[in-house]
Amino acid sequence: xxxxxxxxxxxxxxxxxxxxxxxxxxxxxxxxxxxxxxxxxxxxxxxxxxxxxxxxxxxxxxxxxxxxxxxxxxxxxxxxxxxxxxxxxxxxxxxxxxxxxxxxxxxxxxxxxxxxxxxxxxxxxxxxxxxxxxxxxxxxxxxxxxxxxxxxxxxxxxxxxxxxxxxxxxxxxxxxxxxxxxxxxxxxxxxxxxxxxxxxxxxxxxxxxxxxxx
Amino acid sequence: xxxxxxxxxxxxxxxxxxxxxxxxxxxxxxxxxxxxxxxxxxxxxxxxxxxxxxxxxxxxxxxxxxxxxxxxxxxxxxxxxxxxxxxxxxxxxxxxxxxxxxxxxxxxxxxxxxxxxxxxxxxxxxxxxxxxxxxxxxxxxxxxxxxxxxxxxxxxxxxxxxxxxxxxxxxxxxxxxxxxxxxxxxxxxxxxxxxxxxxxxxxxxxxxxxxxxx
Numbered sequence: 019x020x021x022x023x024x025x026x027x028x029x030x031x032x033x034x035x036x037x038x039x040x041x042x043x044x045x046x047x048x049x050x051x052x053x054x055x056x057x058x059x060x061x062x063x064x065x066x067x068x069x070x071x072x073x074x075x076x077x078x079x080x081x082x083x084x085x086x087x088x089x090x091x092x093x094x095x096x097x098x099x100x101x102x103x104x105x106x107x108x109x110x111x112x113x114x115x116x117x118x119x120x121x122x123x124x125x126x127x128x129x130x131x132x133x134x135x136x137x138x139x140x141x142x143x144x145x146x147x148x149x150x151x152x153x154x155x156x157x158x159x160x161x162x163x164x165x166x167x168x169x170x171x172x173x174x175x176x177x178x179x180x181x182x183x184x185x186x187x188x189x190x191x192x193x194x195x196x197x198x199x200x201x202x203x204x205x206x207x208x209x210x211x212x213x214x215x216x217x218x219x220x221x222x223x224x225x226x227x228x229x230x231x232x
Numbered sequence: 233x234x235x236x237x238x239x240x241x242x243x244x245x246x247x248x249x250x251x252x253x254x255x256x257x258x259x260x261x262x263x264x265x266x267x268x269x270x271x272x273x274x275x276x277x278x279x280x281x282x283x284x285x286x287x288x289x290x291x292x293x294x295x296x297x298x299x300x301x302x303x304x305x306x307x308x309x310x311x312x313x314x315x316x317x318x319x320x321x322x323x324x325x326x327x328x329x330x331x332x333x334x335x336x337x338x339x340x341x342x343x344x345x346x347x348x349x350x351x352x353x354x355x356x357x358x359x360x361x362x363x364x365x366x367x368x369x370x371x372x373x374x375x376x377x378x379x380x381x382x383x384x385x386x387x388x389x390x391x392x393x394x395x396x397x398x399x400x401x402x403x404x405x406x407x408x409x410x411x412x413x414x415x416x417x418x419x420x421x422x423x424x425x426x427x428x429x430x431x432x433x434x435x436x437x438x439x440x441x442x443x444x445x446x
Contacts, residue, residue, distance in 0.1 A: 075382070076382075084329065086329040087329065087333075089329070089332055089333070089336055090336055090340075091335070091336045091339035091340055091343070092339075093307065093335060093339045094332050094333075094335035094336035094339050095332075095336075097332060097335050098328060098329070098331075098332035098335075101328050101331070101332070102328055114312060114315050114316055115298065115300040115301065115303070115312070117312075117315070118303055118308050118309075118311060118312035118315070119301075119303070119308075121305070121307060121308035121311050121312075121335075122303055122304055122305045122308035125305035125306075125307045125308050125339065125342060126304075126305055128339060128342070128343045129305070129339075129342045129343045129346070129347065132343070133343065133347050134358070137358045137359075143375070144348070144351045144358070144368050144371055144375065145351075145364065145367040145368045145370075145371050146367065146370075146371060147363070147364070147367040149361070149363065149364065149367075150359065150361070150363065150364035150367035150368065153359040153360065153361040153363075153364035154358050154359045154364065156359075156360075157358055157359050157360060161357070161358065168289070168290070
């Protein structure tokens with residue numbers, strides 16, 4: 019981590035390889051935003067270091083530093099990117115219900131899917147007993163498999179919202195990328211696999227992956 | 233539960249006493265929306281019944297049925313209510329960053345605070361072993377206490393966003409209302425208590441509480 023604020027007008031995305039920060043990273047490239055990236059080493063605990071806690075007291079990634087302040091929580095960062103770079107058309111604009119569908123989808127990813135995944139390595143957040151933490155880890159293939167089943171059933175078009183790419187797509191891509199590591203075989207999920215391949219092929223995705231060392 | 237769709241143009245909020253659906257319920261009254269309420273009996277498992285699963289396959293509350301479809305996830309419902317009833321001024325409109333702060337706050341409540349709370353009674357979502365579920369339950373006073381500490385530190389004005397009430401306020405009110413039951417003494421949290429009292433005194437809150445049998 020080498021945080022710098024030398025250019026106060028330039029956004030800085032704090033993220034980490036393999037983290038959900040990839041979604042915001044991709045979205046910023048889709049938006050053609052001018053930003054720099056700071057990669058944290060989560061295994062080394064940089065997210066809990068004083069330097070980073072001064073930026074994001076929650077000690078988590080991602081965080082997006084802007085001249086107006088630091089924004090956290092992936093659904094909020096994605097919505098902010100979409101709204102700020104409206105010309106990139108990364109979210110529905112005039113249809114309030116379609117726009118709410120985007121928030122609903124991203125909220126589900128954050129509150130249910132990401133939380134299910136976190137019980138694999140972050141069980142200590144919710145219990146102290148090592149046996150309990152191990153019991154949580156064991157259930158992750160099932161809970162993430164259930165999430166994959168729901169997500170598969172909800173995908174009908176090429177993109178999450180149908181015909182138009184939105185900031186929900188890099189977020190889904192990021193979490194689907196965790197499934198195999200979580201013990202979920204991807205074979206039954208043809209739509210999720212096709213979606214993953216579509217997002218993976220986009221230049222913004224390839225650039226974000228290259229920059230985050232993935 | 234007695235779901236009805238006799239008036240296709242009227243919104244229906246599906247919620248349950250004591251659930252996070254209270255936030256949307258209050259927000260709809262703040263917006264002076266025309267809607268009806270269907271209360272589910274969670275203890276009786278109505279949220280997992282075929283009638284309700286046809287409305288919300290996730291088997292959770294809240295769900296907001298509208299002529300355009302059923303919307304779930306509290307942060308999405310709250311944002312949709314604020315946008316649809318713009319005259320009620322329940323969210324920042326022109327300041328994109330302030331608007332993102334609202335989404336960030338609600339996303340934190342959904343993904344961290346509500347999730348911490350859910351480990352008290354819903355531990356079976358994340359582990360099968362009864363001892364593990366009990367270990368999760370034991371940690372809830374600590375995790376919810378940590379959340380309360382963070383929320384207290386973040387409150388500076390009378391409302392979550394400062395001088396103006398927004399849909400973040402009934403959501404915070406709802407989750408702060410869970411703290412004592414989660415084993416967190418409210419005494420150290422003067423700002424949260426004052427905020428809770430301010431929201432509790434509003435007519436929309438009193439009406440929602442009366443209608444949800446709380």
